Amino acid sequence: MKIPKVSRLLFAVFILSLFSQASNAQFYFNNEDGYRLWLKYDAIADRKLQKAYSKHIGSTYIAGESDTANIIRQELRYALGSMLNHNVEFSDNLKKNQLVIGTPDSLDFINRDELKGLGDEGYRIRSQKIDGKNVTLISANSDVGTLYGTYHFLRLLQTQSSIDDLNITETPKIDVRVLNHWDNLDRHVERGYAGESIWDWHKLPDYKYQRYYDYARANASIGINGTVLNNVNAAPLILTPHYLEKVEALATIFRPYGLKVYLSVKFSSPQLIGGMKTSDPLDKEVQQWWKEKADEIYKRIPDFGGFLVKANSEGQPGPGDFGRTHAEGANMLADALAPHGGIVMWRAFVYANEKNEERSKQAYSEFKPLDGKFRENVLVQVKNGPIDFQPREPFSPLFGATPKTPMMMEFQVTMEYLGFSTHLVYLGTMYEEALKTDTHAKGKGSTVGKVVDGSLFNNSISGMAGVANIGSDRNWTGHIMLQSNWYVFGRMAWDHELGAKTIADEWIHMTLSDEPQVVDTVSDLMMASREITVNYMTPLGLHHIMGVGHHYGPGPWVKDLGRDDWTSVYYHRAAKDGIGFDRSPSGVNAVAQYHSPVRDIYSSPETIPEELLLWFHHLSWDYKTKSGRTLWDELVHRYYQGAEDVSKMLTSWKTLEGTIDDQQFNQVLMALQIQQQEAYRWRNACVLYFQQFSQRPIPEGLQKPEGSLEEYEAMRFPHAPGQGR
């Protein structure tokens, strides 16, 4: 039957309208939901480039039959097939124009001597001639090294870099590069904003989600080599055989990706699950209990990484309960793990009311005297700042204070104090700022990065931990842009000298688009985002003024809690005479914990970087800041600037419509709209609150804040996610 032309036209219009309605109703067909992270491997649009790449990868030759070698094969089949738009030929002998991957054990033409110094994880990627054939060779001492090299090679393609004349040698600057999951066994994630825990403890060990493999792949692609599966506020149950069997299942999945499993342990486990009367680290039976526990774990998981411990901190048990030091506690565990090659990551996040010492000083006071007292397989894990993952903090004075004890960096990747998962805050700039700061511990150039990578004091082991932002949300991190924080953490743990901007650009190419205009727009947003957030939350060195408990939204009015150092008023000290915490020599003298000249620079409001002004100084509202404005006017201006800049982020994001995937575009748009509302709430609430003390007008040219202080104070968020339990 012949359908008349008009009917055909009408039918076409009908179908089209269905699609346009569908798109209004947000039915996405084949859209990007974020699951594939930065490993999307979209086809390379530039045909010329595609051809140029294909010329070098006529076929691939991957030696070896290990699980890791098979993973490399699968990854290349998927990645090259998709990016270059053709099936990848795998051959088992050398050919010209080939991508060759192997180790000295698997390929005899790979010279072991040439790989000296690369260790177990380093690799080389070289364009070279072998037997008269032009090839690209990825070589390493171990299979995992070749996997890392493969991801590096793929990244070159993903970022559209040349692969013509490669001569790359890479080794990680830091040994232990771990994620810390604050995941409880009931799947609640403390300070998690991306759904539940990805570990389904109930269904383990038998049910193995695809997500576990994809998690391992993603980590391997950025060089993360360890994962602490459970919360630092640890449940003792994790060490029972029933749970160790589940841990073993995950470790088995992760092994070929070079990802070791670690566990957070509760110090009082001998009492809680071992039926013992004490957990005193000097008690022989307690020591024996831990030795046997370690043996039991290693029997199941021969490459188990070790323990992470939060002790005598925020109510957690620890050696202090038995009159012992942190070193005595850590060493007992270290001795149990040492025969198996395991390590202890002992956290320095300690502070206690009874100490009667200002909170920011306590970790240093506790740990500095213990320098030299820890076993060789202990790292002390320190948060980047002396308080607690604030939008901006000075570096912790422990970095540079303990030549004989490796200080491991703990960054927060999750967004506890940064507005949760609707705020676009790229943390690369924050990590870079912390790592590049000069401690002056051994003169100029003694950066925090050099303390952490062990080079400053020649430590035999080094580490960096990131408190994970990962959850069961389809896009893993609750906000597509926040995937970049997982990414940048891994890349900086591998090489902390890589710049935040370089890494942001890489990530955008791999995740969003190759279009230069998109890359530039998004890169500008990301690079500015952290400073913008500091401005609308805690400008000029203010800190810890978030909502009580959940830490969501503004709460400068928070007072009268169980402990002073949990309140906001303790930190901002706003009063009629001014604002800020005097930690200079005239106050609690926290500056004394820093090396000179840092301590001298921080001691005076005239020389301290203005970003840290109110962290270290209590100043009058009329104090003249660098801009020439009074402190009050400057503070208000910064709050206004921050909020306005979020509106600009939103405007700039809107220009991307149609240039990136619809679903990605819309998700970020919705989040930015929420972030905008919240930035204004922060601005209004804080300005109104501080105005009670300053008793000065809103500076000329700025609108009066909307709403009343009472309204802001009355806001409640009883179900804000991620609270501790």
Ligand code: BDP
């Ligand atoms: C704080 C969190 C709390 C963590 C604690 C820690 O609010 O949930 O347990 O740090 O690091 O930032 O141990």
